[in-house]
Amino acid sequence: MTTNSLAPIANLLQQHRVAICDEWLNDIMRIWEHSHAGLVDKEEVSRQANDFLKELAVFFNSHSGEAPAEISTNSPFGKIACELSIERAKKGFKPADTAQYIITLKNVLTRHFLRTYSETPVDLALYLRVMNDMLDRISLLTFEMYVETRERIIAQQSLSLSELSTPIILLWNNVLLLPLVGVIDTVRARQFTERLLEAITRYEANVTIIDVTGVPVFDTSVARHFMKVIDAAQLLGSRIVMTGISPEGAQTLTKLGINFSNIISRATLRSGLAEALLLVGRRIELIGGVRP
Amino acid sequence: MREMIDPERVLIRDSTDIVRARAVARQVANQIGFTLADQTRLATAVSELTRNIVQYAGEGVCEIADASGEEEIRLRIIVEDNGPGIDDIDRAMKDGYSTGGGLGVGLPGTRRLMDDFAIESSPGCTRVSIALVRRRV
Ligand SMILES: Nc1ncnc2c1ncn2[C@@H]1O[C@H](COP(=O)(O)OP(=O)(O)OP(=O)(O)O)[C@@H](O)[C@H]1O
Numbered sequence: 048m049t050t051n052s053l054a055p056i057a058n059l060l061q062q063h064r065v066a067i068c069d070e071w072l073n074d075i076m077r078i079w080e081h082s083h084a085g086l087v088d089k090e091e092v093s094r095q096a097n098d099f100l101k102e103l104a105v106f107f108n109s110h111s112g113e114a115p116a117e118i119s120t121n122s123p124f125g126k127i128a129c130e131l132s133i134e135r136a137k138k139g140f141k142p143a144d145t146a147q148y149i150i151t152l153k154n155v156l157t158r159h160f161l162r163t164y165s166e167t168p169v170d171l172a173l174y175l176r177v178m179n180d181m182l183d184r185i186s187l188l189t190f191e192m193y194v195e196t197r198e199r200i201i202a203q204q205s206l207s208l209s210e211l212s213t214p215i216i217l218l219w220n221n222v223l224l225l226p227l228v229g230v231i232d233t234v235r236a237r238q239f240t241e242r243l244l245e246a247i248t249r250y251e252a253n254v255t256i257i258d259v260t261g262v263p264v265f266d267t268s269v270a271r272h273f274m275k276v277i278d279a280a281q282l283l284g285s286r287i288v289m290t291g292i293s294p295e296g297a298q299t300l301t302k303l304g305i306n307f308s309n310i311i312s313r314a315t316l317r318s319g320l321a322e323a324l325l326l327v328g329r330r331i332e333l334i335g336g337v338r339p
Numbered sequence: 340m341r342e343m344i345d346p347e348r349v350l351i352r353d354s355t356d357i358v359r360a361r362a363v364a365r366q367v368a369n370q371i372g373f374t375l376a377d378q379t380r381l382a383t384a385v386s387e388l389t390r391n392i393v394q395y396a397g398e399g400v401c402e403i404a405d406a407s408g409e410e411e412i413r414l415r416i417i418v419e420d421n422g423p424g425i426d427d428i429d430r431a432m433k434d435g436y437s438t439g440g441g442l443g444v445g446l447p448g449t450r451r452l453m454d455d456f457a458i459e460s461s462p463g464c465t466r467v468s469i470a471l472v473r474r475r476v
């Protein structure tokens with residue numbers, strides 16, 4: 048037997064597990080049933096709480112130092128903690144709710160420690176300190192995981208939004224249309240540039256119409272994004288027809304001192320489309336051969 | 340007597356604030372009777388100045404005020420920050436000068452777009468004041 052000063056904690060966790068688990072669940076469910084009615088499955092929470100306590104016992108059993116080591120997200124224990132907070136983040140729990148979970152356990156354990164070790168105050172002090180330390184670290188870990196998960200969810204949502212907002216349409220053989228709507232920021236610009244270049248290659252597009260009717264403001268940063276996409280598209284052999292710049296927008300751009308070189312610009316998408324078709328040797332005609 | 344609109348202050352920290360400042364500027368310009376063309380050049384000017392804040396100063400403020408008088412309607416905007424300041428204003432006001440890999444037309448372009456333009460800068464304070472002005476008829 049090694050001299051593990053913390054083994055008694057592990058023993059207590061094992062011997063009192065059922066009681067601890069019950070008390071913990073009661074306390075936490077009382078809080079959550081209020082704030083998250085319908086979101087918590089009691090069975091599920093109970094299983095997790097049991098796993099959690101088992102893992103905690105394993106940890107103290109194998110751990111001989113005074114203060115617990117760093118808890119990595121890879122340790123079996125870290126994994127349980129992560130699973131907890133990730134799942135809750137997805138369900139829309141607040142970070143405080145997960146903290147609440149750990150704090151509740153802390154209270155329950157403190158009660159049990161006080162009862163069990165009241166005769167040996169020196170040991171009691173050590174156990175309380177180590178247990179507190181450990182649960183604080185877990186708290187931090189779950190909090191970190193929670194934030195990370197939320198951020199990933201938000202990033203995913205904004206990614207799918209920006210993908211939705213920039214479709215690239217094959218209008219005709221070798222003619223692409225990129226209708227831009229909304230604020231053009233660096234992230235969106237990079238993303239539609241990449242996708243446009245890919246589409247130009249895939250469809251061997253000779254002409255790309257960029258319609259900017261839905262772009263609210265032209266400024267130097269938007270202009271720079273356009274210049275880049277225009278340059279790259281032209282390198283791949285696609286002409287650019289820009290459509291939908293309003294008279295006010297055109298005035299603003301010239302005053303600002305910006306001119307797009309090497310592109311064809313048309314006021315409306317309609318005339319831009321006619322121009323683009325002409326560039327690939329087509330024309331829209333009335334059936335019967337009369338020109339529209 | 341005309342109703343004056345209270346000045347609006349928009350805190351500038353990131354690109355969403357740029358969008359907000361633009362929208363407020365446009366709206367106030369519209370309310371006090373500027374045309375769509377005026378609103379458009381104003382939105383671009385506000386965009387340039389506030390983006391300079393985000394890019395070079397980190398944070399600042401954009402204040403939009405109705406400064407109209409008997410003779411004219413005037414929309415005044417002050418864009419201010421406590422960042423590092425502009426080393427050489429004369430150069431910064433020239434087309435094509437940029438320390439941030441931009442086109443370098445933000446400041447000179449804004450001056451061309453606006454009816455009034457003033458800039459002062461020293462380490463710790465940069466302040467650009469612009470205005471749209473239209474004579475009353
Ligand atoms: N608020 C500011 N604080 C500090 N430096 C500034 C600030 N605004 C502008 N500058 C300096 O002045 C230079 C010129 O600004 P300007 O807006 O004309 O061009 P830019 O921002 O570099 O490029 P862009 O054409 O994209 O606006 C900047 O490169 C920067 O060095």
Ligand SMILES: [Mg+2]
Binds near residue numbers: 390
């Ligand atoms: Mg600029």
